[in-house]
Amino acid sequence: MDSFNNLLEGFATALTPTHLALAALGVLLGTAIGVLPGIGPAMAVALLLPVTYGLEPTGAFIMFAGIYYGGMFGGSTTSILLNTPGESASVVAAIDGNPMARKGRGSQALAAAAIGHFVGGIIGTVLLVLLAPTVAKFAVDIGAPDFFAIMVLAFIAVTSVLGASRVRGFASLLIGLTIGLVGLDEMTGQQRLTFGSLHLADGIDVVVVAVALFAVGESLWVAAHLRRKPGRPIPVDRAFLGREDWRRSWKPWLRGPVIGFPFGAIPAGGAEIPTFLSYVAEKRLSKHREEFGKGAIEGVAGPEATASASAAGTLVSMLTLGLPTTAVAAVMLAAFQQYGIQPGPLLFERESALVWGLIASLFIGLCLLLVLNLPLAPVWAKLLRIPRPYLYAGILFFASVGAYAVNADVFDLLVMFVIGVLGFVMRRYGLPVLPAIIGVILGPAAEQQMRRALQLSDGSLTGLVNTPFALVVYGIVVVLLLWPLLHRLFRKPTPPTEASPEPERPKVDA
């Protein structure tokens, strides 16, 4: 009941006129930016960070919550109407959403997605309310070795579970860790990778890194391969559902969160896997299996509810452990750090008003999204026609504003340019961006935890594995690392033709 009272107080915080206005603004901005092609929720949050520099933290995070959920909703609109998803969470929505739109059922697809987001988000956020304080209470007792183990797990999970190639994931992670090393060592004050520069002694600001990798890297990459004739979005009317659609959608809406929430909460990198699982599950359970891939409404409703619930799950580990598992969560963690607030087990005690205000505003944001987005769908669809030169010029423009506003220093613009070029190269050669950003943000924290653990054990390496919790986590890490090997062992032996060295060999997972 304690968290219920806290939640009520949170609503009292969130329902003040200013905060309500900020939530509405966040939802609108988030949806608009999410709908814009080329901008996913992570970039949306990164680009909008500077807007909140002038706000007090509670207001800023209430706005972020709106941007987060709004951005996810906007992403699925792009998927459905353009058939070219901007971010991983809405890839699955395109499979059936776009055929629906092409059959003239775009309004229904958008409605199924919007209501799916609402249902998934509400269920996910309720679970967040129920779970987060418990997790936080448990996490207060876990020590440096446990934290280090969880962070190692996060590193391994984002590089091994996602993406096509492990070696490229690790390359990206190490690039991120290197960027995270720049600056003064927190324990001894020694300069690392600063090359005597005073600008670098403070380290490279996470906001600069995030905006550079997401916004600048993406703009340069798109510039190199700009589609001269952008895809034509399919026009739609107000989003609505018929009786038959309701009948077919309500179960997928309720099933989605069951898959989405747990996947969001563990460090396995967001909504990609659970949305896909949800799609497969809905296909298997459906009576209209033959419609899948050609416009089955279940194929939109289920995955969208899943995506939304997984976003809520992500917040559990972000708020209680300070552990971001998706790009958006990573950028939000950076935002917390901007305000000098460290998410983690103590957050619920120290910043109770802020956290519960944030959680309450998630509920408010979801309701606003539902109310706004059903009638506004045609307006959002128009955003898809924005001329691409203006869109990417605008992204670079706001990226520059954001990077400059952090320290009012031109040097940051140059750093952003260099890291932006790096982001371009990473996109060209299939190095995923997420491990890099996780490395930048978690790297320094992981180093501190490790050194603290070793201090306690007087330098003995057993200090890293002397708790049962840490041992379990390392067990999971080992399984993840050895997974390809185990997989090979238990598979039937393949014919020996594979041994011949062919130039066209499929990707080697090292």
Added chain:
Amino acid sequence: MHEAVNKPLSRAWLRERSELGVSAVLVALGVLVLVDAIRIHTDFAQRGPVGPKAVPIVVGVGLIVVAALLARDVLRGGRGEAEGGEDVDLSAPADWRTVLLLCGAFLANAALIGVVGFPISGAILFWGAAYALGSRDFVRDPLLAAGLSVATFVLFNNLLGVPLPGGPLVGMF
């Protein structure tokens, strides 16, 4: 078949395996991190058994190992998958002119922001970037750029309290 295609280190061979460049960058980065780590003095400042050197050494060695694994993968025929997207057409070859113009617009803003102030340098950035990406409306583009730049300046500097350099123009008012 064609000798030029299969001969190692020929131009076509390298072009096909340009990802080896990523390996080279990773090695360079690894060496840089290691050299920097070795130069850290720890004799007087170390607190606790693990000093500021340990993690950079792990990261540096990791970079070099991953570079080697990546090179092995590329030589065995593995290729990184270029990222797709809504506005990305991977069937067309890379358009370097656009990329360089865009970089120019970005760096112009960085060079000018302290001299002429954000309202002007920001407008140059936007117009330059739009031009680079193929927009050729010589009335609408500069107007939009100027409007966006001034509006952003007023929003941040005056309303949100996030200072941006005004430059000589703003000083006149």
